[in-house]
Amino acid sequence: MRKIITLLYIATSLLIPFTLRGVTPSQIRWHNESTDTTKITKLLIQATDFSASNPNKLMEFIGRQFVGMPYKSGTLEMEPETLTINLDEFDCTTFIETVTALALTIEDRKNSWQDFANNLESLRYRQGETNGYASRLHYFSDWIVTNIHRGYIKEVTDRIPQSDSQIKTLDYMSHNRASYPALKDSATFEGIKNMEVGYRSHRFPYIKSARLTSKPVTNALKGGDIVALTTKIGGLDVSHVGLIVIEKDGPHLLHASSREGKVVVDKLPLAEYMRKSSNLTGIRVIRLQTQ
Structure with missing residues (x-):
């Protein structure tokens, strides 16, 4: 169902065109590329035992893997606006986005950091890709509305x-x-x-x-x-x-x-x-x- 909704949204959206693309390492601002990519891959493998029919259990499992990780605000507030990936520090929004992007990647039966990065960018930005500060979904109502239309939530x-x-x-x-x-x-x-x-x-x-x-x-x-x-x-x-x-x-x-x-x-x-x-x-x- 999620994939059908997403395809319909892509096909019919005129105001917010959205295309899937591959994210390369050079297009990402990493906190620590080697450790972050390793953590992403490990989490994706660990979570594959969870059935896609129970996404809530999947979300909770992934969320609990980050208990104890430091809180840090403003990790996205650097110029120029770039897709930022940081699995070592979180504010409340980056925590939710990271958990949700990991869960979506598992739901898609994917297991690479590139797939996670694509999902994270799609969740975080209005047109599914980074295009300046104003393209980020800053208000949570905007985040909800946009990602409902995409079929993610x-x-x-x-x-x-x-x-x-x-x-x-x-x-x-x-x-x-x-x-x-x-x-x-x-x-x-x-x-x-x-x-x-x-x-x-x-x-x-x-x-x-x-x-x-x-x-x-x-x-x-x-x-x-x-x-x-x-x-x-x-x-x-x-x-x-x-x-x-x-x-x-x-x-x-x-x-x-x-x-x-x-x-x-x-x-x-x-x-x-x-x-x-x-x-x-x-x-x-x-x-x-x-x-």
Whole structure:
């Protein structure tokens, strides 16, 4: 199914043309090419025992392989914009992108770092390839919408009991231009503003934080779900992302934590984590699309 959706998207998309291409080492900014390529190959081989019919278990397995790896922000914020691969350090988004790209590569029954790099680039960039800072999917709503169209993921938030929806205009980046060095360039700034136009009064589903103590809600969450934590911050949809793991006391967050300084399974149950974070309003739930 995922491949059929992807092919239909490629065939019919006029606004966002997308073509698959091979990524060469010279087109990648590596943290450490030799160790990163070795880690990728090892992980792809380790994960081949997981059936493609259970992508959630695959996502959780891969995510747990990075527990203890250091947290580091800003690993993508280097000029010029280049596909960056770093399996030694993560922020919350690069952690999710890396896990998802590895899982997609396994689902495609591939086992090379080149296949992983192609999937990572497809997930991270609007047209499936790097074309400047504005081509990166900076807002998580944009990441979700684009990768649903490609057939990589599906959003299941509105299928979970007690879900709601909210409307926000996403313009945080253009309203905080000074916080993003790349936006000093006027053409890049215009590119970001043009992207934000598509997310004026953007409606999206979410589950309010207060409802995460409800059994019907927690029972609907699965280990390996991608969760996007929605925020009160003006102009911004999501301020943190991670994976769900199910512990004895319910769902917990497996994430690259700035507070802990590394990838962890959070000590707090998800409901308690949300309660202690005053800027968080709820969650969105995304799953890998099965083939």
